[in-house]
Amino acid sequence: MQTLINRICSRIERRSTNKINWIRTLYFNFRLLPYDQAKRLPFLIYGKPAFNSLSGKVDFQCPITKGLVRINEQKTFAPSLQTVNSQINLCGTLIVRGRAMIGCGNKIIIAHGAVLDMGACTKITDFCNIDCWTNIVIGDGSTIAHRSQIMDSNHHFVVSINKRQISNNMKPIFIGKQTWICNSTTITGGAKIPNFSIVGSNSLVNKDFTKEGDTCLIAGVPAKVIAKGVFRIYDQEKEDMLINYFKNNDSSYSFDIKDIDSLMGGVKHINLR
Secondary structure, eight states, X not given: OHHHHXXXXXXXXXXXXXXXXXXXXXXXXXXXXXXXXXXXXXXXXXXOOEEEEOOSEEEEOSOOOTTSXXXXXXXXXXXXXXXXXXXXXXXXXXXXXXXXXXXXSOEEXXXXXXXXXXXXXXXXXXXXXXEESSEEEEOTTOEEOTTOEEESBOSSOOEETTTTEEOOSBOOEEEOTTOEEOTTOEEETTOEEOTTOEEOTTOEEOSBOGGGOSSEXXXXXXXXXXXXXXXXXXXHHHHHHHHHHHHHXXXXXXXXXXXXXXXXXXXXXXXXX
């Protein structure tokens, strides 16, 4: 009985700080989408995010369902203060490949002609800056942790007197699937991060790491490969199993090599809550 009461109270408590703004939800959907898509309300808007411009378009590469993408949603256990609303400037194209969550305090710019390709089960937490002027791909099941920034343009041209050259200030960015971008990381134009990788906190990623193969731990300023054969577990059931294991064990959890695919799991097991 107490468990049931706790569940009911927890739901009420979450709702008190995490309300859907139906006016902004209706405006966002019907401003951006054709009527047949908009009426399904694939975007749910929480709080009072700012819409600086919604002149772009959305390309759904998945079935359209209610609440497919949640924007400005507060997370109960997020490490950042969540009283700041997100800002959305969508003048280019947003590709949606599945359900996704965008937290509070984020600034997302998709410029005219630019494409932000957001994979299924993408999670952009809080106070992130996504600045897309050419093309940014975020693979299925990837997480962008709080206070990170992904910028495919530095917005300024730099002159090299010795080389007598001016370099392009915009280059696409690629982030592989089920990759964990830890907090306060900066990813700049030309960066490519392999699948199932981890980027350490406070890192600067400014080059192509895909030739290193999947499951890399990348960190530093500028970033370099610290270790290989490392990946994060996203499957909620396996995380719960490991939490229970370490409550009763101090030693590391051992597994058989044949269990690797199972530990990697798939995006359908990822919890966006």
